[in-house]
């Protein structure tokens with residue numbers, strides 16, 4: 001059974017297509033030209049800790065199985081024939097327009113931006129925070145990998161600057177902070193807590209750093225990302241935060257913490273559809 005944050009299921013919707021189950025952000029439902037979803041563990045062919053929809057090649061799963069999982073996702077979700085843009089994420093704050101990545105290697109890229117309708121932007125996660133931003137007027141989108149390092153370094157600010165540079169307006173940006181570790185699950189050390197204290201204001205820190213429990217700190221990365229968005233001028237009502245935590249639902253979505261690192265990888269997919 002899926003556990004929802006605060007026991008409320010309002011911002012995500014499970015979509016079942018045969019054996020494949022994906023998570024849809026409700027905030028994008030009213031825009032038919034946005035196709036965005038997150039994979040779950042359901043519907044793939046991988047085994048054991050990778051069972052079953054593992055979309056990561058670098059954690060020990062058999063390459064053929066991961067290939068097959070991508071094939072299943074593309075076929076089931078109607079993405080065949082589209083260009084899948086997938087970068088090598090390394091917890092940087094580097095964001096690129098996909099057109100500028102052609103001919104470059106895809107290493108150390110944690111954010112992708114596009115205005116193309118022929119591409120699917122793919123980012124990988126297993127507790128880190130996915131942030132999808134769409135300018136619904138200009139029809140451009142960004143997908144960002146904002147773990148604690150990306151949140152601290154503010155990859156969100158970089159993604160928004162790039163959209164702004166292309167003429168986008170924050171008032172037209174709709175944002176989904178995707179399935180990732182919740183504030184009750186995300187225990188951090190004093191060193192990480194100190195880093196956040198050095199970057200965020202005292203007022204913000206009170207919102208994102210929970211009271212110590214058993215001499216441990218707890219960080220609300222969702223709220224930290226939301227504050228990064230608000231500080232860039234995104235209207236509060238344009239931001240939707242996941243009601244699903246990866247770690248609370250380790251059997252349903254891959255979670256690094258829940259599995260102690262023995263895990264597969266989930267992906268966020270976003271594309272802009274033509275003619276809608």
Ligand SMILES: [Zn+2]
Nearest residue numbers: 182185245248
């Ligand atoms: Zn949780």
